Amino acid sequence: MMDETSTHFYVPVSHEQRERCLGPEGSAWHVGRVIKMIQSxxxxxxxxxxxxxxxxxxxxxxxxxxxxxxxxxxxxxxxxxxxxxxxxxxxxxxxxxxxxxxxxxxxxxxxxxxxxxxxxxxxxxxxxxxxxxx
The missing domain is CATH 1.10.10.10 (Winged helix-like DNA-binding domain superfamily/Winged helix DNA-binding domain)
Structure with a gap:
């Protein structure tokens, strides 16, 4: 099993993998939050x-x-x-x-x-x- 930081290296296949990457507290959400903090x-x-x-x-x-x-x-x-x-x-x-x-x-x-x-x-x-x- 891959660690949490490596989820961006592959397309999430299982529901658990998709949640970790794309879910409400997933990698995409956290990166988007940082971008919003510095976006202007x-x-x-x-x-x-x-x-x-x-x-x-x-x-x-x-x-x-x-x-x-x-x-x-x-x-x-x-x-x-x-x-x-x-x-x-x-x-x-x-x-x-x-x-x-x-x-x-x-x-x-x-x-x-x-x-x-x-x-x-x-x-x-x-x-x-x-x-x-x-």
């Missing part, structure tokens, strides 16, 4: 910015991500904090001083993102495919 125009740039600098203020993030609106940045930071990828540190000072940093969960995601980048760079589209918009 700005979440990956925020994460990579935080990988480069362990703690950063909102204003600096806004400067480093040209084109992001304050409303969108705030919404994404709240979602990422809710999902446990980052932590909001409120220093309780006046004027308000808040910084964001990666959580342990966010740091654990880095090898996954590096693997995704490695996969992407080794599977670049052919030159004529990119010209066609494929």
């Amino acid at each position: 125009r700005w979440k990956l740039p925020i994460l990579f910015r935080l990988y480069a600098d362990p703690s950063i203020r909102t204003l600096q993030l806004k400067r480093d991500l040209p084109g992001v609106s304050q409303k969108m940045l705030t919404a994404h930071l709240r979602e990422m904090a809710r999902d446990g990828l980052i932590e909001r540190v409120d220093f309780g000072e006046k004027p308000l001083r808040v910084e964001y940093q990666l959580s342990e969960t966010g740091r654990q995601l880095l090898p996954v993102l590096i693997a995704a980048r490695r996969f992407s760079t080794s599977h670049l589209p052919a030159a004529d495919d990119s010209a066609k918009g494929v």
Whole structure:
């Protein structure tokens, strides 16, 4: 019998195998959940910015991500904090001083993102495919 992490290497045949891969708590569900956590125009740039600098203020993030609106940045930071990828540190000072940093969960995601980048760079589209918009 194969272990749980190897279910993606074959087409699930038995009901038990399908449940482990495709069921409500299966591999496909968990991978989809991670993708939803990082899916947006700005979440990956925020994460990579935080990988480069362990703690950063909102204003600096806004400067480093040209084109992001304050409303969108705030919404994404709240979602990422809710999902446990980052932590909001409120220093309780006046004027308000808040910084964001990666959580342990966010740091654990880095090898996954590096693997995704490695996969992407080794599977670049052919030159004529990119010209066609494929």
